[in-house]
Amino acid sequence: MFRCYATTESLHVGGTTRGNQSSSVVSGSDKSQREHLGDLETQLEELFSEIKSMIRMGNKDDDVDLLEANYEAVREEMIAGGKTVEEVVILDVIALGYMAIGDFKMIESVLREDEPLLDSILTHMGSMHSALGRFENSMLLYKRVLEITERNHGVNSTSLVMPLLGMGKALGSAGRATKAIDMYHRAISILESNMRAKSKELVAPLNALGNLLIEEGKVEDAGTAFLRIVGIYTKLYGKDDERVGMSMCSLANAKCAKGDAEAAIDLYRNALQMLEHSESKDLDDTILEKTRIDLAELLHVVGIEKKGLQLLEECLSITKIYKGEEYPSFVTHLTNLATSYFRSKNYVEVERLLRPGLRILKNTVGPDDSSITFTMLQLAVTLYNLKQDEEAEQLALEVLRIREKAFGDASLPVREALECLI
Template structure:
């Protein structure tokens, strides 16, 4: 007999979470030789490995409808926007079950009741009460297990408890509970009721905790159970298959992940039709994965960098992938437009995704127009607050693109809008303003207005020092930006002082051969070279930077090429001809490689 489930109050509503998030922090790339502008994004909702309070609960009848990852027409979360409390109710088979004739056992009803009660406590801000309730149930089931009861009912209760702890951010408890659940279900037959749901929940939690090696087998087992029960084309397979695709994508097995996404799309088209909103998530997952693979697949040439990361030109077979992801985003836009009309906020979000695809294709002006139209639709529809982090990131994405194509003034207006909105919401001394000050400083620096950039950087630095203290390594980012700006203003002595302080803080916080230390060293060398520091000392520092970059970026990277050029310069000045000759050959080869890629 299972342990009793404790509830402070009766509630019998049913609930299933379905969330499909359009990640609007994708990167865009253009064939352009404009100088890049690095802008910082507003932190989005953190992943559970950090401090997330978002979570997904699902009830415990057999998995007979789409769950996590798949949207429904009633679910605003499909747009990529979570409600304030992080819960979204949608229609499932449970909504059809209102009496004992629906086949749901008393135990399943108790599980559903516990599920709903924990959800209610958390969404109403009573997290302590929720934890107390979870702990009471854990103690009860633990006592039952100590008495020898270790079956599906104990596993099911522990599963609900684990999801509750996931919701309140107690991830250590989640890991411990998952280990216990694994021990219980490993000995259970696949025909046990509720096992499929438990496995799906476990796969999702493992994945959100970054434990992909554990997520894959439980999702695979859930898939096997459901295939045997419902066939290989049943819609109930979508949730575990998407879980498998996520794991494969996150572990570098892109080809297999693409196959899984295509399978999910075929299943949904077969069961729900070619225009169902449920297609949004697999289409977006497929498109995003193909963009990612276009960036990292072994390639012979590369686009010029735009914004933060390089987009690598790929072999012919990968170009078909480009059209696939472009088609995926276009299809998402068409689905939302037909379902909700062209002025719905979800359409605006889909337009932003399509704008990323336009960027990747090199259509900058089309991408800009799409971004602007999308932002206006979302604003007019009051689909999300202007100060929502997703809206801010969309404005920043557009601002970056405008800077890259030479429309810096328009981009600055967007960045200033972000700053003003955040100031109004949080005040003028809030640390979240630093992102916007840094972005504006970068914009003014690109326009050669270093005086304004200096003022903005000093303001951001003061805010960070007050918030985090003078020794926190995070303050070294505006410090190095300020050092570079002072260098451009010919204030070399102060620039050196700030760069040295940033280097000291980073050495204390990180390894001496870490990438942050290498970055600070590289900045310092540039400043000290104009101050007339000893060439031998500068060469030694550059060689340290080179070793760090080779380890972090690879010996053929563009970063290595730039530093190698500096090393060769100082070897020549110091008369070290033999060392220079060997490195000069390597440098020439790298320069030819990147020259050809730019020309292409």
């Protein structure tokens, strides 16, 4: 009996052979992923142990039959679309088997199957290292992916786009913006030469490029990238599509960074109108919420405070209706609205908003959590302006106590609390 045959659904004991014909047993598994991977590891160990046992006994023909059966099974999985780490480890074990029996010609065939999977595995690993802040490790992995992909598909293949975007993100996060920008430009150039100029595949690298350019203060170039995204979505989906609205928000951000507040306000207003009329967006959608807040903040900056106040009140009202007063963002909207009233020196309204916000925060995170101190300090300053000095002082003292415990005596948050107390 040949006990072990490879498939990505599962590697099972129980295959049989008649003469020189081997069969592979394929069945689904209802186990969790962790259990499944544990089973896979155990069965791969069994497979390799059986190969070594056959070699010791001189059963080379049976050994070859076993390897061929598993090789064909995993190839069928790959043809069907399986390109995960499971296929990689199975192919590696099969290659080790052929090496053990000295069939080097078959090793080359197995490795040719293995290598196309390597780039996707390395890309995934690069992404995880980047997410963990290990940018140097991430860049090394992406560099290897690019080398493999260029060798297998050429320097102008669209397969290079994903690792180029990953490399660009890692470089940008590591402070190497110039190199990152080059990566994004190369990805855009590859897509332009392989696809239409208005292809939606261009959106991802253009968006990444635009965001990085804003961080680097190159707002004119950032605006060009976001404007192009607006054009792509408009061409593909029509001028009233929600995707056009979301890309207009990015363009508005670039206009803000440039100092063109009037153009940014117009873009935000148009975007908000599109998003509010979108069938896929609820009134309490997070993107809609962020757009309202960004527009309100900009209106306050340019002195149109009444309109900004209306938007913030709308955010508060929607959150209260759809999510309730205990929802975390409800406190955020209370604080934003209080800040708006504070700018106009309407301290009575500020106090009215901050007190319930502070109560909700204490009930949610606890009375000694450092996150509540921002609202407490804002309320202390408000009470000071309302001549309620004693309560203001007590709040500032409480903020100082919590922050000393959370951040240490010599921290900047403690300094802020001391200044308020003084």
